[in-house]
Amino acid sequence: MRASGILMHISSLPSPYGIGTMGKQAYAFVDFLKQSGQKYWQVLPLNPTGYGDSPYQSFSTFAGNHYLIDLDLLVEEALLRKEEIDSLPWGEETDRVDFGAMFQHRTKVLYQAYERFLGMPNKAFQQFIQQNQDWLPDYGLYMALKDHFPGTSWQNWPDGLRLRQAETMQEYREKLKYKIVFQYFLQFKFRQQWDRLRAYANGAGIRIIGDVPIYVPLDSADVWANHSLFQLDEHRRPEMVAGVPPDAFTADGQLWGNPLYNWQRLEETDYDWWLRRLGAAAKMYDVIRFDHFRGFESYWAVKAGEPTARDGQWVKGPGMAFIGAVKARFPEMAFIAEDLGYLTDEVRQLLAESGYPGMKVLEFAFDSREPSNYLPHCYTPHSVCYTGTHDNQTLRQWFDEAGEDVVAYAKEYMGLSDEEGYIWGTIRCGMASVSQLFVAQMQDYLELGARGRMNAPGSLAGGNWTWRAEHGVFTEELARKIYAMTRCFDRL
Numbered sequence: 001m002r003a004s005g006i007l008m009h010i011s012s013l014p015s016p017y018g019i020g021t022m023g024k025q026a027y028a029f030v031d032f033l034k035q036s037g038q039k040y041w042q043v044l045p046l047n048p049t050g051y052g053d054s055p056y057q058s059f060s061t062f063a064g065n066h067y068l069i070d071l072d073l074l075v076e077e078a079l080l081r082k083e084e085i086d087s088l089p090w091g092e093e094t095d096r097v098d099f100g101a102m103f104q105h106r107t108k109v110l111y112q113a114y115e116r117f118l119g120m121p122n123k124a125f126q127q128f129i130q131q132n133q134d135w136l137p138d139y140g141l142y143m144a145l146k147d148h149f150p151g152t153s154w155q156n157w158p159d160g161l162r163l164r165q166a167e168t169m170q171e172y173r174e175k176l177k178y179k180i181v182f183q184y185f186l187q188f189k190f191r192q193q194w195d196r197l198r199a200y201a202n203g204a205g206i207r208i209i210g211d212v213p214i215y216v217p218l219d220s221a222d223v224w225a226n227h228s229l230f231q232l233d234e235h236r237r238p239e240m241v242a243g244v245p246p247d248a249f250t251a252d253g254q255l256w257g258n259p260l261y262n263w264q265r266l267e268e269t270d271y272d273w274w275l276r277r278l279g280a281a282a283k284m285y286d287v288i289r290f291d292h293f294r295g296f297e298s299y300w301a302v303k304a305g306e307p308t309a310r311d312g313q314w315v316k317g318p319g320m321a322f323i324g325a326v327k328a329r330f331p332e333m334a335f336i337a338e339d340l341g342y343l344t345d346e347v348r349q350l351l352a353e354s355g356y357p358g359m360k361v362l363e364f365a366f367d368s369r370e371p372s373n374y375l376p377h378c379y380t381p382h383s384v385c386y387t388g389t390h391d392n393q394t395l396r397q398w399f400d401e402a403g404e405d406v407v408a409y410a411k412e413y414m415g416l417s418d419e420e421g422y423i424w425g426t427i428r429c430g431m432a433s434v435s436q437l438f439v440a441q442m443q444d445y446l447e448l449g450a451r452g453r454m455n456a457p458g459s460l461a462g463g464n465w466t467w468r469a470e471h472g473v474f475t476e477e478l479a480r481k482i483y484a485m486t487r488c489f490d491r492l
Helices: 024-035 071-076 082-086 099-118 123-131 136-148 166-175 177-203 221-225 263-268 272-282 320-329 345-354 395-401 404-414 422-432 476-488
Strands: 003-007 040-042 207-212 240-244 254-259 287-290 298-303 312-316 334-337 358-361 383-386 437-441
Touching: 024 040, 024 177, 024 476, 040 437, 071 082, 082 099, 099 177, 123 177, 136 166, 136 177, 136 221, 166 177, 177 207, 207 272, 263 272, 263 320, 272 287, 272 320, 320 345, 334 345, 334 358, 395 422, 404 422, 422 437, 422 476
Parallel strands: 003 040, 003 437, 040 207, 207 287, 287 334, 358 383, 383 437
Antiparallel strands: 240 254, 240 298, 298 312
16 A cells, blocks of 8 residues: 655754644644545654664653653643743744753653642542553663763762662662653653554544664663663673764765664573563554664674774674564564665565565665665665665765766656756655655655754764754645645545
C-alpha cells in the first residue's frame, strides 16, 4: 500500500514557550497531516536529551523528554497558573529552541506543578509507577543523583553509588525521595500527554514512526543500571567505543564514543534488556526505525581514548540471532531498517532475512562519492524513500552547496525546472518512486535553507537540534499543494 509522511520532531513545532510540545500545536499538525493526505508522522527519539542536546544521547532509552510536556495543558489541570509561565523568558528566536532557557526555567516551572500535584489523590499515578518498575526506579534515582551532584557523570560519583552498593543506594533513595518522585511525576505527565496525542493521530489515520538509536550514552541510567551488558572493564570504564570508519565525507570517520554492547552477555539473557527497550518503544510508536541497522551485522569498534575513529576494527554483531528474537517477540510490529553507510553483502543479506524495508535517500543519489546506488530507477517497492533525513542538509541547502556536476545530473535525471522549482521537483521524484513509503522533512516542504537543518553529524558548533517552525506556516494552501501531489502519485 503506497503512502507518504512527513518528518517533523515534536521539539520543532511552534510554541510560545521556547520548544515544541505535545499541546495545541501538535494536534494542529496532525490536522495538517490529514489535510495533506499524509498517513505517517515521523519523529526523532522522544527520550530526554543529553550531551549536545541530542535526542540520540539520552539519559534513558525508556524515559520521555519532560521538555516536551505542554505547559498549557498543565494550566488546564490547575497544576500551573498562566502567569507563572508567561513571565519567564523562553528564548528570543522563534525559529530556535533555546536549550539554555529550557534547562534554567522548565524544571522550576514543572516543580511548581509537582508541588500542586502532590496534594491531589491520583490512583493512576501509583498504577503508572507499578507498571514501570523495570526501569523507573533506577531512572528516578539516577536523575535525582544527577541533580544532587550537579551534572556529574555517574562515573565520577562516590564508589558506593558508582558501583551500586546496596546500602549506599538505599541511603540515597531515602535522602532524595522528593526528587525521585518528581522524576516519576514528569514521566507520568509525559506519557499521559503523549498517549492522548498518539490516539488523536491514530484516530485521524496517522501512524507514528519513532526512532530507536542503536547505542546509548555512557552517562545514562541504562549503562549505570546494566553495566554487565556493555563492554566495560572491572572499574566500569569503557574498553571499546562506537563510531564509523573514515569515508569520502569524513576523513577521520565519526567517533561517537558510546559504549559498545556485550553481545555475548545479552545473548545469555535472551536479549531481555533490548526486548524490553523495544517493548517500551512499541508502546510509544506504530512503526519503529532501527537506527544504524548495519551495526547488528558488524560494528566499528574503537579503543577507548582514541582521538578519532580511524584506528578501529569491524567486529561481528549478533546478526539474525538478535533479529530473530525481535521478530518472535514482536511479530506484528512494523520496523524500518536504517541501512545507510558502508554496506557489505553480509549487511544486505541480514536486511533481506529480516524482511524489513531499507532506506533510500535522494540527496545521496547524485553524489559520485556515495558507493551505494540510490537512483530511483533502482528502488524496489519494499523500501522507504526520503528526500533527506535529520542528519542531511535541507533540499535548498543541498542545491546551494552541491557541486555543479551533481546539480546538473540531478536536474537532468529528475527533469527539474525553474517553473516547478528544484525542491518540489525533487519531492515529486520521491513521490513518484516505487517505494511503498515516501517521507520528506517538513523543512523541505517549507523550502528552508541551511538555517532549517536539524543536525550536522560530527559538529558541535551549535545549532544542532534547535530548528523550530514559525507560527502560521502550516497553511491550507500548503496542505492542498502536498495533497495534490500525494493524490497524483497514488499515496492517499
